[in-house]
Amino acid sequence: MRASERAFGVCAVxxxxxxxxxxxxxxxxxxxxxxxMTAIETDVVVEGxxxxxxxxxxxxxxxxxxxxxxxxxxINFTLxxxxxxxxxxxxxxxxxEIDFLKNYRAINAGETISFTFVAKKPGIFFYHCGAPPMIxxxxxGMFGAIIVDPKNSKAWAKADRxxxxxxxxxxxxxxxxxxxxxxxxxxxxxxxxxxKYHPFVTGxxxxxxxxxxxxxxxxxxxxxxxFSSFHPIGEIWDNVYESGNPINKLTGVQTYVVGPGSAATFxxxxxxxxxxxxxxxxxxxxxxxxxAVLLVSPDAKPAPLxxxxxxxxxxx
Amino acid sequence: MGRSxxxxxxxxxxxxxxxxxxxxxxxxxxALAVFALFTTLCxxxxxxxxxxxxxxxxxxxxxxxxxxxxxxxxxTLETALRQTDGVFAVDGSSVPEHLLIDVEEGxxxxxxxxxxxxxxxGIARSCQVELMQSCITASTHIGAPAPAR
Numbered sequence: 211m212r213a214s215e216r217a218f219g220v221c222a223v224x225x226x227x228x229x230x231x232x233x234x235x236x237x238x239x240x241x242x243x244x245x246x247m248t249a250i251e252t253d254v255v256v257e258g259x260x261x262x263x264x265x266x267x268x269x270x271x272x273x274x275x276x277x278x279x280x281x282x283x284x285i286n287f288t289l290x291x292x293x294x295x296x297x298x299x300x301x302x303x304x305x306x307e308i309d310f311l312k313n314y315r316a317i318n319a320g321e322t323i324s325f326t327f328v329a330k331k332p333g334i335f336f337y338h339c340g341a342p343p344m345i346x347x348x349x350x351g352m353f354g355a356i357i358v359d360p361k362n363s364k365a366w367a368k369a370d371r372x373x374x375x376x377x378x379x380x381x382x383x384x385x386x387x388x389x390x391x392x393x394x395x396x397x398x399x400x401x402x403x404x405x406k407y408h409p410f411v412t413g414x415x416x417x418x419x420x421x422x423x424x425x426x427x428x429x430x431x432x433x434x435x436x437f438s439s440f441h442p443i444g445e446i447w448d449n450v451y452e453s454g455n456p457i458n459k460l461t462g463v464q465t466y467v468v469g470p471g472s473a474a475t476f477x478x479x480x481x482x483x484x485x486x487x488x489x490x491x492x493x494x495x496x497x498x499x500x501x502a503v504l505l506v507s508p509d510a511k512p513a514p515l516x517x518x519x520x521x522x523x524x525x526x
Numbered sequence: 527m528g529r530s531x532x533x534x535x536x537x538x539x540x541x542x543x544x545x546x547x548x549x550x551x552x553x554x555x556x557a558l559a560v561f562a563l564f565t566t567l568c569x570x571x572x573x574x575x576x577x578x579x580x581x582x583x584x585x586x587x588x589x590x591x592x593x594x595x596x597x598x599x600x601x602t603l604e605t606a607l608r609q610t611d612g613v614f615a616v617d618g619s620s621v622p623e624h625l626l627i628d629v630e631e632g633x634x635x636x637x638x639x640x641x642x643x644x645x646x647x648g649i650a651r652s653c654q655v656e657l658m659q660s661c662i663t664a665s666t667h668i669g670a671p672a673p674a675r
Binding site for chain 1: 583584585586588620621622624626628658661662663
């Protein structure tokens with residue numbers, strides 16, 4: 211064997227070992243996140259006059275906290291169901307690909323459950339309680355959103371401003387499970403409130419943006435039953451990404467249907483100052499609460515991902 | 527004519543104990559009734575002149591302003607509306623060219639608020655004011671049916 215052939219062989223072996231180690235081990239960019247949530251059965255404000263509702267929640271708010279990780283990250287999740295609660299609770303992450311029997315089982319009051327998953331696919335995903343009757347646990351507020359950012363940040367246009375909106379149905383009697391099965395909802399909510407982002411309604415706020423900004427809406431439909439036909443009044447979605455994955459890109463969309471338990475990411479670039487209501491164009495839902503006004507003004511201030519969660523009203 | 531104090535004492539002394547006790551009871555009841563009536567009247571009077579009750583349901587009325595001089599007169603308009611009976615709060619900053627007025631439900635109406643605004647601006651108005659009505663005008667009550675518009 212000539213020296214050059216020996217050198218080639220050594221290089222091939224070294225390259226193979228390096229490649230193998232890269233494939234087998236965690237990618238260098240990946241992080242591990244410890245995410246802990248507590249099931250809290252508590253009253254929350256649901257409308258602008260301060261009316262409260264006996265909700266079941268993750269961490270005391272409806273929706274629960276936004277979890278945000280990057281594609282490839284590992285999540286070590288722990289759910290605590292305090293002994294002070296009266297009901298079993300559970301957690302089901304749509305961003306995870308793991309055995310549901312073992313990981314998504316309901317735990318009784320006083321118990322804790324932990325599981326681990328890797329967020330392999332980028333997007334916006336639903337999470338919710340899966341304890342029976344699941345329809346009631348979702349209707350009473352045990353849901354939220356997890357954003358898995360793409361590991362390649364250039365996979366889509368950079369957003370100037372981001373919001374998370376979670377749509378859900380509201381049943382004024384939290385114990386009437388039959389009404390939930392019969393789809394007899396009373397209102398439709400964005401981020402747990404009736405007209406929470408409607409400035410022309412008592413107690414209502416708004417979503418802010420500046421002219422020319424790319425506003426990215428991470429939209430989740432918690433249901434439990436109704437479809438959302440998400441539409442920006444006075445605008446057209448520049449892009450819609452099914453499940454929030456940059457690969458699933460649509461362009462120039464007027465409305466986009468998001469079913470219960472699903473999610474999508476919506477980009478809009480508003481050129482002129484003014485009001486642009488974001489609604490479900492299923493009008494019985496919009497006119498009973500699911501209207502969020504995007505108010506575009508040069509004076510717009512920075513805002514959190516989920517403004518007004520929890521909904522704190524001025525003291526009476 | 528009139529009796530002297532001594533005369534009243536003398537008269538009282540003439541009553542038997544049972545009669546006396548009945549008289550005191552009647553007087554006490556009359557006094558209590560007068561006091562209750564007075565308290566009720568005072569409360570009603572105070573409530574009718576107080577600002578909007580903090581615990582009453584609120585309603586938000588939106589006025590749209592249009593015209594070159596609106597910025598100049600907006601402060602005056604806000605002050606007039608704040609002083610209107612039944613008004614909790616006036617927000618002139620959240621939505622450009624709009625006033626958001628929180629009122630006590632049932633105590634004043636959108637029409638009343640519009641009248642106050644138009645009266646404040648006067649006849650020769652270079653700032654037009656009208657009630658905000660649009661496709662997103664909606665009912666606010668929990669469980670209320672969608673409005674028929």
